[in-house]
Amino acid sequence: xxxxxxxxxxxxxxxxxxxxxxxxxxxxxxxxxxxxxxxxxxxxxxxxxxxxxxxxxxxxxxxxxxxxxxxxxxxxxxxxxxxxxxxxxxxxxxxxxxxxxxxxxxxxxxxxxxxxxxxxxxxxxxxxxxxxxxxxxxxxxxxxxxxxxxxxxxxxxxxxxxxxxxxxxxxxxxxxxxxxxxxxxxxxxxxxxxxxxxxxxxxxxxxxxxxxxxxxxxxxxxxxxxxx
Amino acid sequence: xxxxxxxxxxxxxxxxxxxxxxxxxxxxxxxxxxxxxxxxxxxxxxxxxxxxxxxxxxxxxxxxxxxxxxxxxxxxxxxxxxxxxxxxxxxxxxxxxxxxxxxxxxxxxxxxxxxxxxxxxxxxxxxxxxxxxxxxxxxxxxxxxxxxxxxxxxxxxxxxxxxxxxxxxxxxxxxxxxxxxxxxxxxxxxxxxxxxxxxxxxxxxxxxxxxxxxxxxxxxxxxxxxxxxxxxxxxxxxxxxxxxxxxxxxxxxxxxxxxxxxxxxxxxxxxxxxxxxxxxxxxxxxxxxxxxxxxxxxxxxxxxxxxxxxxxxxxxxxxxxxxxxxxxxxxxxxxxxxxxx
Numbered sequence: 165x166x167x168x169x170x171x172x173x174x175x176x177x178x179x180x181x182x183x184x185x186x187x188x189x190x191x192x193x194x195x196x197x198x199x200x201x202x203x204x205x206x207x208x209x210x211x212x213x214x215x216x217x218x219x220x221x222x223x224x225x226x227x228x229x230x231x232x233x234x235x236x237x238x239x240x241x242x243x244x245x246x247x248x249x250x251x252x253x254x255x256x257x258x259x260x261x262x263x264x265x266x267x268x269x270x271x272x273x274x275x276x277x278x279x280x281x282x283x284x285x286x287x288x289x290x291x292x293x294x295x296x297x298x299x300x301x302x303x304x305x306x307x308x309x310x311x312x313x314x315x316x317x318x319x320x321x322x323x324x325x326x327x328x329x330x331x332x333x334x335x336x337x338x339x340x341x342x343x344x345x346x347x348x349x350x351x352x353x354x355x356x357x358x359x360x361x362x363x364x365x366x367x368x369x370x371x372x373x374x375x376x377x378x379x380x381x382x383x384x385x386x387x388x389x390x391x392x
Numbered sequence: 393x394x395x396x397x398x399x400x401x402x403x404x405x406x407x408x409x410x411x412x413x414x415x416x417x418x419x420x421x422x423x424x425x426x427x428x429x430x431x432x433x434x435x436x437x438x439x440x441x442x443x444x445x446x447x448x449x450x451x452x453x454x455x456x457x458x459x460x461x462x463x464x465x466x467x468x469x470x471x472x473x474x475x476x477x478x479x480x481x482x483x484x485x486x487x488x489x490x491x492x493x494x495x496x497x498x499x500x501x502x503x504x505x506x507x508x509x510x511x512x513x514x515x516x517x518x519x520x521x522x523x524x525x526x527x528x529x530x531x532x533x534x535x536x537x538x539x540x541x542x543x544x545x546x547x548x549x550x551x552x553x554x555x556x557x558x559x560x561x562x563x564x565x566x567x568x569x570x571x572x573x574x575x576x577x578x579x580x581x582x583x584x585x586x587x588x589x590x591x592x593x594x595x596x597x598x599x600x601x602x603x604x605x606x607x608x609x610x611x612x613x614x615x616x617x618x619x620x621x622x623x624x625x626x627x628x629x630x631x632x633x634x635x636x637x638x639x640x641x642x643x644x645x646x647x648x649x650x651x652x653x654x655x656x657x658x659x660x661x662x663x664x665x666x667x668x669x670x671x672x673x674x675x676x677x678x679x680x681x682x683x684x685x686x687x688x689x690x691x692x693x694x695x696x697x698x699x700x701x702x703x704x705x706x707x708x709x710x711x712x713x714x715x716x717x718x719x720x721x722x723x724x725x726x727x728x729x730x731x732x733x
Contacts, residue, residue, distance in 0.1 A: 350526040359500065 169294055176298025183306035183361075184368050188275035192266045193307060194357035200322060201329050203311025204304065205259045206266060209248050211300025213270050214279060216244045218296030221284040228285070237280045238271070245271045259328040275303060310360050318352040320345030409508070413468030415621045416667065419612035420475060423663070426608040430601035431483040431535045434550030438478040438490055441554075445494045446474035453503035469508050473497050476516040476667060480660060480707070481523065482534045487555050489530050493519035513714045514674045517707045524702065532703070534570050536593070537601035571599025572659045573703040575650055585650050598650075598657030606662040613666025622670040625682035626689075630665045631656060633690025641698070649698055659697070664689065664706035674714045681717075681724035688713045 182188045189210070196206045220240050221228075228236050249267045252260045260267065270276070279299055284292040316322055320342040327335040350356050427435045450470040454461050477493050497519035505511040524531045569577065571593050578588040588594070597603050616622045638652040655661065660668075669675060669689045676685035689709045696705025 346527065348526050350522050353525070 168291055172291055172295050173298050176295060176300075176302045177305070178302070178368075181302040181306065181368075182275040182278075182299050183303050184365050186275065186278070187365075188278055189273040189303065190361075192269060192273060193303075193310070194354060194361065196263060196266050197307050197310040197314060197357055197360075198318065198352050199315040199324060200308060200312045201259070201325055202262060203307035203309075205252075205256065205329055206263055206270075207300070207304025207307040209252065209263075209267060210270055210273060210276070211297065211304055212248055213241065213244050213273075214276055214296035214300040214303075215293055216296075217241045217276055217280055218284040218292040219289055220244075221280045222287060222289045222292035225285045233281070233285065234277070237277055237285075241276055241280070242271045256328065262328070275299065306361075306364060309364060310357065313360050313364075314351050314356055316341065318348050318356065320347070409467045409469065412621050412672075413472050415616065415619055416472055417468070417475060419615045419621075420479070420609075420667065422612050423605060423609035424479065426601075426605040427479065427483065430537050430605060432550060433547045434483045434535075434554065435478065437547075437551055437554055438481065438483065438485060439475055441487060441490050442474035442478040442494050443471050445491050446470040446498055449495050449498040450503075453499055453507075457503065457507070459507070464508065467508065470498060470502075473502070473516045473519075476663070477519050479663065480516065480520050482531065484533065484535055484550065484553055485530060486553075486557055489523060489527060493523045496522050509673055511673060512717070514668060514671050514710055517668060517710050517714075520707045521711060524707070532570075532573065534573075537599075569593065570659065570703060571602055571654075572697060574599075575654075576697075576703050579647075579649060584647060586646075589650065589654075597653045602659070603657040606657040609662040609666065613662065616666060616670075622666065622672075623682065625679060626670045626675055626686035627665040629683045629686025630669055630690040630693075631661075633687035634661065634694050635690075637691050637694045655694060655697070659704035660706040661693070664693065664710060668706070669710055669713075674710075674717065676717050676720045676724070678721055678724040678726060680726075681720045684720050684724065685713050685717065688716065 176182075180186060183190075183193055192206055192210070197203045217237070217240055221237060224236075224240075245268060248270070249260075252263075252267060279296060283295045287295070312322060315324065320340065322339045322341060324338040324340075326337040330337070348356075351360070424435065424439070447465060447470055450465060451461060454464050474494055474497075477497060478490065481489065481493065497515035501513055501515035501518035502508070502511050505513075574591060574593050575585065575588055578591075579585065593599055595601065595603050598606065613622075613627060617624055617627070634655055635652050638649070638655045641648050642651055649655070650658075665686075669686060676682050689706075692709035692712055693705045696702065696708050700708070702708070
């Protein structure tokens with residue numbers, strides 16, 4: 165069990181994270197990550213799409229002719245996204261209005277087509293769904309982190325307008341960190357998204373290098389006494 | 393008699409980067425004196441603050457990047473960036489404005505690209521644009537020329553304002569539109585440039601005070617040309633480009649804006665022409681390329697001033713042309729001697 169799912173989970177969340185390593189789906193990632201809640205909303209919608217599309221593509225993988233697979237993937241993904249868009253319109257109407265064009269644009273998120281092509285079309289349903297879920301969570305985590313960073317520096321708040329996501333009761337969840345904050349407009353504009361994403365990617369690379377160096381050291385200390 | 397046995401090289405082994413930077417700072421002195429004369433001594437506080445923060449940020453980044461501290465800290469490049477930014481922003485900029493700008497210039501625009509010699513964009517201008525876009529209110533609140541205000545600011549009240557945001561006078565007494573700003577707003581209200589020019593913020597040829605600051609910056613620039621710290625191509629091409637397009641529109645449609653001389657002596661024209669566009673790292677390097685680069689900065693400055701959203705366009709123009717430098721250099725490579733076609 166662990167043999168199949170362990171690598172999938174690690175791939176999606178860290179090693180092959182769609183936003184940090186594959187750098188896929190950057191358009192919504194950069195455009196919508198201006199607040200925590202916006203990032204979370206789009207991230208969850210994308211995750212849902214990924215899980216559903218991976219599952220359906222995996223179920224139909226024997227029936228889909230190889231020559232026509234991309235149109236079929238796109239049609240499956242488009243149907244799922246349409247359903248998600250309509251339900252968001254019904255239940256999260258204000259958030260739906262804020263995210264606007266980026267919800268239907270999930271169809272064109274290359275991370276989703278990429279997972280359908282690279283994973284779901286070649287694997288059974290169980291691993292495909294887990295892969296979709298993990299890739300989605302990895303993507304959402306980066307979206308939320310970037311959104312929180314930009315919201316904190318750009319507006320001096322965290323979780324502002326939380327009621328869009330969690331209902332009226334969550335209205336006082338939002339924290340104003342600095343009273344009388346003047347705002348840092350550049351961080352909320354696209355350059356802030358690019359710089360923020362660059363910093364997160366750099367942070368991941370630093371952690372990876374440190375870890376690799378530590379492992380190499382461990383191997384050295386493990387092997388030296390043995391060979392001596 | 394023993395002869396002294398010297399051998400080559402006979403060139404003095406000075407650090408050329410340091411020497412250039414020192415001369416650049418020296419050349420800025422007349423301009424800074426002019427700014428102090430017209431806008432009060434608060435610019436000196438900004439320069440000091442900027443230099444201190446720049447050196448600290450530079451040291452931090454060098455330490456993080458495992459680079460030797462001394463040669464890079466003493467080369468003066470961080471100081472030049474700091475002084476240029478401190479001159480470009482308003483004299484009464486609050487302290488956090490200066491600190492944010494300098495940190496962004498040194499950490500993001502300089503060291504994340506690889507440090508001195510590797511940055512594609514002019515760090516001081518990147519910081520200026522960042523501040524202008526993020527904090528438009530603070531970046532456009534200029535002092536009126538001291539002869540126009542009733543109570544000119546002395547050093548201690550300027551210090552109070554920069555660090556505490558408090559002032560004994562009312563805010564009206566310290567804020568005023570720059571001449572470029574005034575020209576733009578008034579023409580937006582369908583005033584005629586000649587009439588706008590009658591307003592007290594304007595002087596003989598350009599804005600009151602601004603014209604002399606620009607002239608003294610140009611004098612400093614002439615010193616740099618004489619010392620061959622910079623070559624003539626970029627400043628001449630930039631001023632020519634700006635003059636050409638403003639002369640043309642002035643002759644054809646004088647209702648659009650002020651005279652060419654107004655544009656040459658307003659805003660950041662001379663600072664840009666001699667001290668910013670000539671940055672050897674971010675400007676074009678070929679002879680023909682320098683002419684194209686300079687002319688492009690001049691044209692874009694005017695275009696942004698007249699049809700853009702901001703009153704001055706030097707910073708944006710320099711950054712846009714910085715982006716085009718690889719292209720310009722590619723197409724203007726000099727022919728190798730003896731090469732056929």
